[in-house]
Amino acid sequence: MSSSNEVAVQAVDLVRHYRMGGSVIRAADGVSLEIQRGEFVALLGASGSGKSTLLNLIAGLDRPSGGSILVLGRDLAKMNSEELARYRRETVGMIFQSFNLIPSMTLEENVELPLRFAEVDRKERANRVTEALGRVDLIKRLGHRPPELSGGEQQRVAIARALVNRPALLLADEPTGNLDSRTGNEIMGLLRELNRSMGTTVIMVTHERALADQYASRSVHLADGRVVEEVRA
Amino acid sequence: MKSYDLLELATRNLRESKLRNGLTTLGIAVGVASLVAMLSLGVGLQQLANSRLAKSGIFDTVYVTSPREWNDDDQDKKQPQSNRIVDEAAKAEIAKLPNVLEVAPEIRVMTDIRYKEKSYPAFLGALPNSAKNGDAFENMQGTFFSSSTAKEAILQKDFAKTLEPNPNDMIGKEVVLRYAERHAGEAGATSQPDDQYSFSVVRREQPLKVVGIIDQEPFGGMRMISRARIFLPTEMADSLNMVQFSDVRSAASSDSGKSGKTYSMLVVRVSSAGKVEQVQEAIKKTGLRTYSIMDATKSLRRFFAIFDMFLGIFGSLALAVASLAIVNTLVMAVLERRREIGVMKALGAGDGDVKKLFFAEAGAMGVVGGALGVGMGWLIGRAINLGTTIYLKRQNLPPENVWLVPWWLIGGAIAFAVVMSLIAALYPASRAAKLDPIQALRYE
Numbered sequence: 001m002s003s004s005n006e007v008a009v010q011a012v013d014l015v016r017h018y019r020m021g022g023s024v025i026r027a028a029d030g031v032s033l034e035i036q037r038g039e040f041v042a043l044l045g046a047s048g049s050g051k052s053t054l055l056n057l058i059a060g061l062d063r064p065s066g067g068s069i070l071v072l073g074r075d076l077a078k079m080n081s082e083e084l085a086r087y088r089r090e091t092v093g094m095i096f097q098s099f100n101l102i103p104s105m106t107l108e109e110n111v112e113l114p115l116r117f118a119e120v121d122r123k124e125r126a127n128r129v130t131e132a133l134g135r136v137d138l139i140k141r142l143g144h145r146p147p148e149l150s151g152g153e154q155q156r157v158a159i160a161r162a163l164v165n166r167p168a169l170l171l172a173d174e175p176t177g178n179l180d181s182r183t184g185n186e187i188m189g190l191l192r193e194l195n196r197s198m199g200t201t202v203i204m205v206t207h208e209r210a211l212a213d214q215y216a217s218r219s220v221h222l223a224d225g226r227v228v229e230e231v232r233a
Numbered sequence: 234m235k236s237y238d239l240l241e242l243a244t245r246n247l248r249e250s251k252l253r254n255g256l257t258t259l260g261i262a263v264g265v266a267s268l269v270a271m272l273s274l275g276v277g278l279q280q281l282a283n284s285r286l287a288k289s290g291i292f293d294t295v296y297v298t299s300p301r302e303w304n305d306d307d308q309d310k311k312q313p314q315s316n317r318i319v320d321e322a323a324k325a326e327i328a329k330l331p332n333v334l335e336v337a338p339e340i341r342v343m344t345d346i347r348y349k350e351k352s353y354p355a356f357l358g359a360l361p362n363s364a365k366n367g368d369a370f371e372n373m374q375g376t377f378f379s380s381s382t383a384k385e386a387i388l389q390k391d392f393a394k395t396l397e398p399n400p401n402d403m404i405g406k407e408v409v410l411r412y413a414e415r416h417a418g419e420a421g422a423t424s425q426p427d428d429q430y431s432f433s434v435v436r437r438e439q440p441l442k443v444v445g446i447i448d449q450e451p452f453g454g455m456r457m458i459s460r461a462r463i464f465l466p467t468e469m470a471d472s473l474n475m476v477q478f479s480d481v482r483s484a485a486s487s488d489s490g491k492s493g494k495t496y497s498m499l500v501v502r503v504s505s506a507g508k509v510e511q512v513q514e515a516i517k518k519t520g521l522r523t524y525s526i527m528d529a530t531k532s533l534r535r536f537f538a539i540f541d542m543f544l545g546i547f548g549s550l551a552l553a554v555a556s557l558a559i560v561n562t563l564v565m566a567v568l569e570r571r572r573e574i575g576v577m578k579a580l581g582a583g584d585g586d587v588k589k590l591f592f593a594e595a596g597a598m599g600v601v602g603g604a605l606g607v608g609m610g611w612l613i614g615r616a617i618n619l620g621t622t623i624y625l626k627r628q629n630l631p632p633e634n635v636w637l638v639p640w641w642l643i644g645g646a647i648a649f650a651v652v653m654s655l656i657a658a659l660y661p662a663s664r665a666a667k668l669d670p671i672q673a674l675r676y677e
Contacts, residue, residue: 061579061670082583089581100576100674104249114580116238161580 008072008169008201009035009058015066016053016225027053029225030067037168040195040202042212045222051205052173054222058203059092059171060084072168089118093162093170093200097177099154101146101161107133108142111161118165132160136190152183159190163200170194172204176211188215234586243593246566254594257555257562258602264555265606265650268548269642270613275541277614277637282533292506295513296339296524297327297499317520319496327501330515332508337361337467339498342475346463347409347438348396355392357410358450358461359470363502371631375404375445381468386410386441390448392462403443410439410463413476434476441465552650555602556657559595563661566594567668574665575673584666591662592655599654603647610646611638 016028028050035041043051056062057069060076069076071091079087088094093114101110111132115125133139136156146154155175162170172191176184192215195202206212212219213233221229234242247254299318317323328336340359345352364370365377378385386408393400396408416433450461465473477497503512513523567574574587614636622632 056671059579082585085578085581085583085586088579092581094579096674100572100579102573102576104245113577116242117234117577117581117583117586119235119238165581 006037007034007070008037008039009033009203010070011054011057011067012069013067014054014057014064014069016050016057016062017065026050026225028057028064031222031225031227033220033227035201035203037201038195038199040192040215040217041204042216042219043203043205043222044207044209044212044219046207049222050225051222053225055171055173055203055205058169059094060087085117089114089165091168093165093167095155095158095162095170095172095175097174099146099151099158099178101154101157103146106143106145107138107149107157107160110146110157111142111164114161114165128164129160132164133157135163135194136160150183151179152186155179155183155187156190159187159194163194163198168201170200170202172202174205174207176206176208184211191215234582234589239586239589239593240597242590243597246570246590247594247597250566250569253562253565254598257558258598258605260555260558261552261598261602261650261654262605262609264548264552264653265603265646266609266613267551268545268649269607269610269638269646270617271544271548272541272642272646273610273614273636273638274617275537275544276639276642277635279537279541280637281633281635282537292526293503293509294525295501295503295509295516297323297501297516298497298522298524299495300520300522319499319521321494323519323521324496324499326519327499327516327521330512332504332512333501334504335361335363335502337363337500337502338471338496339500340465340467340470340475340477341461341497342412342477344463344475345411346396347411348406352411353392353395355462356460357412357470357475358464359467360387360464361467361500361502369447369449370445373445373447374401375443377445378466379444381466382472383466384439384441384469385444385466387445387447387464388443389450389460389462389464390446393443393446400446403446406443407440408443408463410441410465412437412439412473415474415476437473439473549649552653556653559598559654559657560660562598563591563595563658564664567591567661567665570665571668571673574668575670578668578670579674587668588662588666591665592658595654595658595662596651599651600647602654603650606650607638607643607646614638 011031011033014028014031014033015026018025018027031050031054033054043054045051053062057064057076058071060071060079064077071087074087076084076087102113105113108129111129112125115128120128129142130139133142136159138153138156138160141149141153146157149157155178170191175191176187179187188211191202191204194200204212204216209219213231217233219231219233220227221231297319300316324336324338327333337359340357342357344355344357346355347353360378362378362381370377373387375387378387388396388400388403390400393403397403397406414435414437416435447464450464474494501512501516503509509525513525516523577587578584618634618636621635625632
């Protein structure tokens with residue numbers, strides 16, 4: 001079992017089919033993939049290649065139609081919805097293309113939100129929020145609301161929110177998609193920095209091969225719901 | 234999620250769309266107000282009826298007669314079949330029973346009243362001391378009898394009018410009561426001198442000072458047969474030994490085998506309405522016949538129970554409409570906050586957390602709306618009370634509270650509002666909980 005400690009994600013013949021009207025969409029059609037702890041993996045592919053589906057399956061937001069997916073040795077397919085919610089708040093941090101911050105909440109409240117679900121003590125929360133916002137260098141703006149911030153700043157808040165529960169996995173869905181290239185590079189740099197300093201496993205969906213090549217330790221190419229190519233940096 | 238976090242998130246969500254949630258809460262408040270208004274009107278009216286009836290002495294009074302008097306036409310098998318007559322011994326016995334406050338003989342005789350050299354026929358009634366608490370004396374002019382043996386009289390207003398144009402002028406004046414006295418055992422009055430029960434009749438006169446004028450006769454035993462026009466203190470009237478109906482009947486039938494004073498009826502005042510049945514049973518055991526109005530009031534209570542129920546149903550209708558508004562508001566909120574719900578789920582909120590959040594929002598609207606509604610209902614009640622008071626004043630009637638908000642109604646109405654809100658949240662909450670986070674996050 002010593003090797004399983006090193007494996008963060010293990011997908012074996014993972015299948016996810018959607019029914020849309022009469023036809024079946026094979027979003028994931030037999031994906032087998034192993035991601036080690038501490039890796040920075042980029043999932044690449046055209047839209048409809050199944051990369052986002054794979055990320056959602058790893059995130060526990062979706063359930064496979066077949067095959068298995070183990071995260072840190074635990075089979076997500078066997079969890080019920082409450083167990084999956086618990087898994088998401090304890091093991092996973094997520095960031096999105098459109099940041100998905102709650103506009104009516106201050107930065108502090110946005111970052112605090114996962115701690116509420118995790119039932120962390122109030123005193124402890126303030127510390128963790130400060131720590132997380134410090135990591136993304138936004139500690140001075142914690143009373144602001146997301147619309148007052150630039151896109152890059154908003155994405156940094158989202159990263160702080162994803163980190164606040166100290167997850168083993170950081171999942172990013174096109175994190176630079178809504179940012180200009182300079183800001184996008186900043187965000188990628190921040191993700192790589194967190195990956196290296198905290199040892200957090202980062203799995204990122206992107207369609208920009210250049211970013212993947214520059215920052216990821218490994219690029220996994222998908223097409224039609226299958227892994228077609230793996231490139232180590 | 235911990236409950237204080239739940240409450241905090243719920244209230245912040247409610248504040249997010251102030252207008253919509255405010256209007257929904259107002260809807261609940263109006264529903265609760267109408268429920269409170271309807272029910273407290275019912276409760277108030279019932280209370281009013283009860284207190285009026287209680288003051289009239291209907292509820293705490295038992296009438297005692299001899300079974301001989303009414304045997305033939307009464308079908309009530311529960312009443313004792315005996316020959317016992319209502320006499321001094323019976324009166325003393327009943328007075329000793331527990332929960333009996335007062336036993337007074339019912340005295341009602343035809344008399345002749347002389348005033349300013351003119352004669353007026355009038356029924357005379359006797360009033361025990363306890364009668365002065367009755368509602369008939371609330372608007373009395375003058376005073377009640379100074380004592381139960383005072384040679385004083387209270388006149389009924391219409392009768393006083395026939396004596397003086399202004400009835401209140403009669404107070405302090407003297408009238409002369411002319412009546413037939415029963416003179417027990419006087420020889421020569423009957424053809425059978427050895428019959429102990431026979432008596433002779435002697436005409437007597439008794440001057441009386443008028444002390445008070447009342448509008449109507451207080452509730453009493455023989456009131457339905459003949460309305461008394463002049464009232465004397467019971468003890469005083471009793472001491473006059475006036476010839477009564479029962480005397481005539483007793484004299485005609487010689488089967489009594491007993492001499493002495495008898496009464497046609499005793500009026501027994503019981504300590505509380507709840508004890509009436511118990512006292513009635515005890516009196517029946519002595520072989521006397523009893524009657525009280527308690528049986529009649531059972532149907533009155535049933536009427537009020539049904540009346541309250543209908544008022545409650547009408548009141549609840551408004552709350553039902555309000556709960557539809559909650560459903561609508563929350564369904565809208567689910568649609569509007571799809572993305573937020575998706576984010577919360579992605580951040581680790583369970584289906585249960587999402588569901589609880591919506592229940593907390595509905596519950597908060599229920600509490601606030603309920604409290605607001607109780608306040609509004611109370612104000613409506615005050616307004617109705619004010620209205621009826623002004624109306625009654627115009628009719629020259631004393632003010633009445635037709636409105637009463639009991640404590641149980643305040644608590645109950647708020648609890649009902651919360652429960653209705655939670656029921657209304659069932660569908661929106663489960664819809665929010667079932668929301669697929671991937672769909673919700675994809676939604677732009």
